[in-house]
Amino acid sequence: MTENRITSAALDPASPITPQIYAHLRDAIIRNRLAPGDRISETEIAKSWSVSRQPVREAFIRLAGEGLLAVLPQRGTIVTRINYSDVLNARFLREAIEADIAKILAQRPDPALITELRAQLQAQEAVAASAPTDFIGLDEQFHRTLADAADKRGAWRLIEGLKSQMDRVRFLSLGHFPVVKLVGQHRAIVDAIEQGDTSAANAAVRTHLREVLIDLPQIHAAKPEFFDVPEGGIPEPVNAPIQGGKDE
Amino acid sequence: MTENRITSAALDPASPITPQIYAHLRDAIIRNRLAPGDRISETEIAKSWSVSRQPVREAFIRLAGEGLLAVLPQRGTIVTRINYSDVLNARFLREAIEADIAKILAQRPDPALITELRAQLQAQEAVAASAPTDFIGLDEQFHRTLADAADKRGAWRLIEGLKSQMDRVRFLSLGHFPVVKLVGQHRAIVDAIEQGDTSAANAAVRTHLREVLIDLPQIHAAKPEFFDVPEGGIPEPVNAPIQGGKDE
DNA sequence: ACTTCCATACTTCCATACTAGTCAGGATCG
DNA sequence: CGATCCTGACTAGTATGGAAGTATGGAAGT
Numbered sequence: 001m002t003e004n005r006i007t008s009a010a011l012d013p014a015s016p017i018t019p020q021i022y023a024h025l026r027d028a029i030i031r032n033r034l035a036p037g038d039r040i041s042e043t044e045i046a047k048s049w050s051v052s053r054q055p056v057r058e059a060f061i062r063l064a065g066e067g068l069l070a071v072l073p074q075r076g077t078i079v080t081r082i083n084y085s086d087v088l089n090a091r092f093l094r095e096a097i098e099a100d101i102a103k104i105l106a107q108r109p110d111p112a113l114i115t116e117l118r119a120q121l122q123a124q125e126a127v128a129a130s131a132p133t134d135f136i137g138l139d140e141q142f143h144r145t146l147a148d149a150a151d152k153r154g155a156w157r158l159i160e161g162l163k164s165q166m167d168r169v170r171f172l173s174l175g176h177f178p179v180v181k182l183v184g185q186h187r188a189i190v191d192a193i194e195q196g197d198t199s200a201a202n203a204a205v206r207t208h209l210r211e212v213l214i215d216l217p218q219i220h221a222a223k224p225e226f227f228d229v230p231e232g233g234i235p236e237p238v239n240a241p242i243q244g245g246k247d248e
Numbered sequence: 249m250t251e252n253r254i255t256s257a258a259l260d261p262a263s264p265i266t267p268q269i270y271a272h273l274r275d276a277i278i279r280n281r282l283a284p285g286d287r288i289s290e291t292e293i294a295k296s297w298s299v300s301r302q303p304v305r306e307a308f309i310r311l312a313g314e315g316l317l318a319v320l321p322q323r324g325t326i327v328t329r330i331n332y333s334d335v336l337n338a339r340f341l342r343e344a345i346e347a348d349i350a351k352i353l354a355q356r357p358d359p360a361l362i363t364e365l366r367a368q369l370q371a372q373e374a375v376a377a378s379a380p381t382d383f384i385g386l387d388e389q390f391h392r393t394l395a396d397a398a399d400k401r402g403a404w405r406l407i408e409g410l411k412s413q414m415d416r417v418r419f420l421s422l423g424h425f426p427v428v429k430l431v432g433q434h435r436a437i438v439d440a441i442e443q444g445d446t447s448a449a450n451a452a453v454r455t456h457l458r459e460v461l462i463d464l465p466q467i468h469a470a471k472p473e474f475f476d477v478p479e480g481g482i483p484e485p486v487n488a489p490i491q492g493g494k495d496e
Numbered sequence: 497a498c499t500t501c502c503a504t505a506c507t508t509c510c511a512t513a514c515t516a517g518t519c520a521g522g523a524t525c526g
Numbered sequence: 527c528g529a530t531c532c533t534g535a536c537t538a539g540t541a542t543g544g545a546a547g548t549a550t551g552g553a554a555g556t
Binding site: 016058061062065068085086089090092093095097100101103104152153154155158161179195198240 | 264306309310313321333334337338340341343344345348352354400401402403406482488489
Binding site for chain 2: 536537538539
């Protein structure tokens with residue numbers, strides 16, 4: 001039964017197989033078509049795409065590295081449950097990294113960048129009411145633009161991996177997703193950068209990234225079987241203070 | 249000839265082979281026993297350890313993910329040169345993450361942690377004059393202790409990957425390595441945490457991590473063949489300001 | 497009814513064979 | 527002599543065949 005949820009499109013036999021398997025599986029997991037806790041096997045996936053087990057295995061290894069699969073030797077491979085701590089940790093790391101990126105950008109505001117960002121804000125507003133699913137794509141584009149502008153492409157590669165954990169939650173929370181609010185926060189970031197206010201840019205990013213997972217507790221309450229709460233209840237999100245001392 | 253530089257110890261056939269190969273190769277690359285630019289092949293490595301290509305291949309994939317190897321399909325696999333930008337990027341990311349960690353720790357100074365850190369400082373001073381190579385291990389322990397204390401074990405996993413790029417440089421620069429100075433900076437971090445001064449802790453970490461690669465230009469000048477300078481000269485390190493605005 | 501043992505059907509892991517692409521060097525042709 | 531093509535020795539990518547370990551269900555014994 002599992003095959004139907006994964007093999008939506010056929011593979012291109014001309015290009016390398018492993019990356020294709022990887023991409024399809026990753027998408028299926030993040031969008032929760034493969035539910036947390038599901039068992040999958042090399043053989044099963046290989047048959048469903050009519051390839052050998054080898055490229056499937058290598059895709060599994062990559063996904064296990066991202067924390068999306070757990071490969072248990074001689075026992076099986078399962079889609080990991082969403083780890084509450086990992087999600088909060090990913091959020092913490094993104095905040096630390098992107099806050100510094102915003103500070104760099106605010107140091108030397110680039111008019112061309114501001115223009116580009118404001119265009120993106122318009123697009124975000126356009127989909128806000130109609131298609132919240134599309135917002136996730138635009139949101140990714142926004143944050144990526146910031147990283148690229150700061151010449152921190154390497155940082156984005158890291159953030160991408162962190163996002164996978166967070167996005168699983170976001171795809172669960174669609175529907176009741178405060179898109180309008182988030183767009184407003186994006187605007188605050190752009191404003192602060194434009195004005196060259198490093199500390200305002202810093203604070204705006206931190207506020208924004210703390211809001212993104214605001215409904216995590218509700219989602220957890222609604223679908224507890226998707227989550228893997230470590231030991232002893234829901235962890236308290238601990239963060240560095242937004243308002244630091246006199247200097248940063 | 250390459251085998252001699254890698255197969256120093258035998259493998260344990262009882263435990264999984266892939267992780268062993270991975271660990272050995274990673275160590276060989278970071279310590280520059282495998283020099284940047286060296287070509288290696290799955291077959292060659294497999295023969296040198298008397299295993300099949302398969303586990304070697306999987307180790308290669310992991311190392312390529314960390315940016316230590318470049319696998320060129322149907323052409324070969326080479327040890328990547330040290331990418332100047334990647335090193336600076338890794339440093340930037342560590343600064344952002346560890347600065348936030350220090351802030352968290354300074355919010356609630358833990359006496360037991362302070363005691364532990366001060367003991368580590370003593371050990372660091374002990375090796376400072378005698379064995380600078382050992383310092384790298386103690387340094388790793390120090391930074392890891394900070395991450396763990398802030399309940400950010402996930403963050404450390406990320407930092408470990410970043411460190412691999414930076415450590416390649418550090419193993420080149422041994423000898424003229426300002427260990428005493430770095431220990432002093434460690435002490436400043438501990439002091440700031442103990443006093444609960446979040447902004448001082450923040451600043452101390454940032455200062456420290458900017459110092460670590462202070463001699464990168466000289467190392468690059470000494471061994472240019474180990475480096476891969478992107479396009480157009482040495483990139484200027486761009487960083488967020490240590491002294492931010494009135495708030496952080 | 498309950499426990500213990502064992503056959504069986506899985507699973508991932510490793511070994512091996514084969515495919516296809518790349519590159520260098522030499523023969524051949526102009 | 528010089529350009530071109532071909533051939534063979536590489537490379538990594540993929541397919542497939544066991545090997546070793548694990549879970550499961552039923553039979554046998556208490």
